[in-house]
Amino acid sequence: MEHHLPNPPAYLNKVHTLNQAIFYCYNASSQRVPVGMIYDFTFKDDKTLSFSTNYFPVTEMNWNSFAAELHFYKKNVPGSFVLHGIAFIDNNLSGAVSFYINKAVYADEPAPVLEKSLFSALFKPYLTFYRKSSELLLHPFKRKTTTGVFQ
Numbered sequence: 178m179e180h181h182l183p184n185p186p187a188y189l190n191k192v193h194t195l196n197q198a199i200f201y202c203y204n205a206s207s208q209r210v211p212v213g214m215i216y217d218f219t220f221k222d223d224k225t226l227s228f229s230t231n232y233f234p235v236t237e238m239n240w241n242s243f244a245a246e247l248h249f250y251k252k253n254v255p256g257s258f259v260l261h262g263i264a265f266i267d268n269n270l271s272g273a274v275s276f277y278i279n280k281a282v283y284a285d286e287p288a289p290v291l292e293k294s295l296f297s298a299l300f301k302p303y304l305t306f307y308r309k310s311s312e313l314l315l316h317p318f319k320r321k322t323t324t325g326v327f328q
Contacts, residue, residue: 185223188249188281191256192218192226195249200230200274202264203244210234215247226260226276233272241266245276258283 192198200212215228226247245264250257261280267273 188258188260191258192249195251195254197251198247198249201246224278226278228274230272230274247276
């Protein structure tokens, strides 16, 4: 019996490729508060990311855990994405944060494409009907010239 290891999430490689993110936290009234730019990330496991920041908003200083987001984006580098999760303050003095990842949303992901044969088979009769009907509708609205020929 073979045991297959699960594939690692796609964001593991992308985090190290982009290597910069904007860190947001949510306050008590569910407003998103920007904390700052984060540059160095280390993974404790597939779902936990650790980093350090030198600033926390005053209202969130008393919290040990809160909802947070990491927006990964780099100019001219494809593959931006957002990690949603819960941030835990490990050490308030050094700004060490552990971020547990709940969900990853990829912005540059292409939309799924239907098979061309299925797509064309479904819509071909309607496209033909549309072309014919648009020709018929435009004909009565054409203006006659003095010679009796349509323009």
